[in-house]
Amino acid sequence: MAHDWQQDFERLVDEHQSMIYSLALRMTGDRGLAEEIAQDVFLELDKNLGKIESAEHACWWLRRVTMSRATDALRRRRVRGMDLWVALEDEHGAPAEENTAGVSAALGARLEYLMTTLPEAQRSALILRYQEDMMPEEIAAMLEAPLATVKSNLQRGLKLLRAKATSQLREFIRGVKTDA
Secondary structure, three states: OOOOHHHHHHHHHHHEEEEEHHHHHHHOOOOHHHHHHHHHHHHHHHHHHHHOOOHHHHHOOOOOOOHHHHHHHHHHHHHOHHHHHHHHHHHHHOOOOOOOHHHHHHHHHHHHHHHOOOOOOHHHHHHHHHHHHOOOHHHHHHOOOHHHHHHHHHHHHHHHHHHHHHHHHHHHHHHHHHHO
């Protein structure tokens, strides 16, 4: 009986499309670019489906390719000099006043922006650790980096994110408290 590769592909897309999109979005901060990356990842999966050995291998492979494609996209964007802050403001607008949902959305957008300002290695490590719930050892294997480097990127990334959040969100938070 012949193996149904099309059925395998469709199952993998159904199971992992939200994870792939979410990883790409967190890395790039751009919905359109995240969609493009997800499409590229699944096109690559289609070409390499016969090499996938198990469900765990598929998940690992998809994460790795997504992180690689997102990093490549960020490098291309940096070369073109696009200002992420302007793009974020255009997409999300200014923080909503006297609207708790709006404040939460605006704060979330600012935090997502701050993630995009982290160095790529730190951002990758943080996203894989806290969004994908991967252990440092798994991240090291996926990124082909020494475990000590991954742990250092996690520690430095959190420290830098906290510092950026403290300095850049102080006024935003102060404004929310006076509105309440």
